[in-house]
Amino acid sequence: MDRVETLSETAAVGTPDDMQRLWVPHRMVYVQDHHQPDRSDCPFCAAPARSDEDALIVARGETAYVLLNLFPYNTGHMLVCPYRHISQYDEATPEEVAEIGALTQTAMRVAREVLGCEGFNLGMNQGQIAGAGIAAHLHQHIVPRWASDANFFPIIAKTKALPQLLGDVRASIAAAWPVDPGPAA
Ligand SMILES: [Zn+2]
Numbered sequence: 001m002d003r004v005e006t007l008s009e010t011a012a013v014g015t016p017d018d019m020q021r022l023w024v025p026h027r028m029v030y031v032q033d034h035h036q037p038d039r040s041d042c043p044f045c046a047a048p049a050r051s052d053e054d055a056l057i058v059a060r061g062e063t064a065y066v067l068l069n070l071f072p073y074n075t076g077h078m079l080v081c082p083y084r085h086i087s088q089y090d091e092a093t094p095e096e097v098a099e100i101g102a103l104t105q106t107a108m109r110v111a112r113e114v115l116g117c118e119g120f121n122l123g124m125n126q127g128q129i130a131g132a133g134i135a136a137h138l139h140q141h142i143v144p145r146w147a148s149d150a151n152f153f154p155i156i157a158k159t160k161a162l163p164q165l166l167g168d169v170r171a172s173i174a175a176a177w178p179v180d181p182g183p184a185a
Contacts, residue, residue, distance in 0.1 A: 037136050044081045044137040056166055058110075058173045059103065063096045066103050068170050071133075073143050076115045076169055078107050080140040087136050089124055100140055106178065107142045114176045115169075117144035 039045050047055035047067055056068040058078065069077040080103045082096045092100065104122065111117050121143040125132035132139075 037134065039085045042085055042134070042137050044079075044134060044139060045083075045085050047081075048083060052174060053167065053170070056170050058170055059106070059177045061099045061103055063093070064099045064103055066107055068166055068173075069141070070166070072166070073121075073141075074145065075165075076111050076117065076144040076173065078111070078142040078173070080104055080107065080142065082138055085136065086138050088126060089138060092138065104140060104142060107173075110173055110176045110178075111142070111144045114172050115144050117146055119145040121145060 037043065037045075047057060048060065048065055050057075052058070052060075056070065057065055058068065059066040063084075064080055064082045066078050066080050069079050080100050082092055082100065084096070086092060089097075108120055111120070122141065124138065124140050125135070128135045
């Protein structure tokens with residue numbers, strides 16, 4: 001917890017912000033000129049082939065996996081992605097839907113335990129028009145929330161120390177992740 005508290009203190013040096021920023025995220029740097037990746041250059045297709053540390057992956061299931069958002073809205077911001085390169089939630093198989101749900105539940109429990117968060121925003125942006133940074137590959141956001149966090153989202157996203165912090169957060173969450181996350185895994 002000491003490390004997490006330090007994160008909050010660092011991040012808290014911010015300016016007040018509007019909650020709408022939650023769902024109008026900074027566009028990921030590898031999505032340029034509204035280009036949407038196909039399978040060959042999709043970061044969510046490429047991540048599972050890399051090491052957990054490298055790709056910021058915290059857990060791997062059978063049909064879906066969980067990684068930290070490289071551009072988090074808040075500390076511990078996770079994404080649950082199917083391995084398949086599908087765009088829409090209604091393209092997911094029943095198995096993928098079940099496992100995305102089970103991984104989301106586990107991520108919430110782990111985030112409460114590791115980060116001590118008090119609430120969550122959960123959601124999927126479907127399509128660029130709805131704010132999806134990488135609309136081509138389905139991903140569910142899990143954004144931990146604290147009572148006083150609205151003030152420091154923009155600073156978290158801009159701080160130069162972020163990659164190091166993300167590595168620390170990833171290690172903490174991965175270490176607390178249960179070996180068997182549920183019946184869907
Ligand atoms: Zn993909």
